[in-house]
Amino acid sequence: MSSLFRVSRRCHDGLVFLGLLAERYGSGAFLTVPQAASSSLSGAGYLEQIVGPLREAGMVEARRGPGGGYRLTRDPRTITIGEIVRLLEGPTALVECQAREGCPQKRGCGSRKMWNTLQGRINETLGTMTLAEIA
Amino acid sequence: MSSLFRVSRRCHDGLVFLGLLAERYGSGAFLTVPQAASSSLSGAGYLEQIVGPLREAGMVEARRGPGGGYRLTRDPRTITIGEIVRLLEGPTALVECQAREGCPQKRGCGSRKMWNTLQGRINETLGTMTLAEIA
DNA sequence: TGTAAACCCGAGTTTCAAACTAGGGATTGC
């Protein structure tokens, strides 16, 4: 396991939750966290934490009280996966070599440029996929 | 921090080490772990563990005793980054959603296909870059 | 043949962030 590319539970569950919201987009209906959690995501408590940043960023809208819950504020066709991942995973830190104050190696290691290239490909890919495609 | 894409120390240091070997390729010279560790990689003990899989796979060759060390067995232009990453990070596990017995979600989540696509792009990119390019 | 330099091996321990829990607010609809 491990692997260079690891999709955190946080990220996966956030995407699934948004997928559920996307199915309801246009109906005006709200989806509650307990409802979403029952379709076998993580526990409700954890899922609430995941949704927080999505709300702060204005991607979803919350209503409290009975009949409340969450719903999308925008058409899922306009929401890219890249945007979601950035919100869920925090400040899209680059590979370790760049996230730190320079590389631990003295004369900056040659792999840095390569990671940059890869990062570019990834961002490019995630930027062209939308939430509507996974719902 | 975190970020979807995280290059482990193991992977980074392994690449830097191989980069040092690549510079010496053709000279027949060996590079010792203590020498490599002194140019600010991780400790020698840890670096030794990293090199293990590279040797078992026949990518590097070891000689013991004074004047010994490691050297590449192949031209660095024929070694792809993808190959290295696979050796260092273990059985290139896909994203969590696939590594487990299916997705934690009941009816398999819609994001799986997307992660597959992304994985393909990444492998494609890593498969076209060689060790020679980062040395 | 002895000694030291290096690789080799496997079993620990440490560290740290992600994952999860808990407990209580603050709104809102009925």
Added chain:
DNA sequence: GCAATCCCTAGTTTGAAACTCGGGTTTACA
């Protein structure tokens, strides 16, 4: 007013990566 829901914050747990340790084994060289 009451219950359903979101909201906040502070913990605790867990697991894997990172690192250490203590010894082996092979090799060069005097």
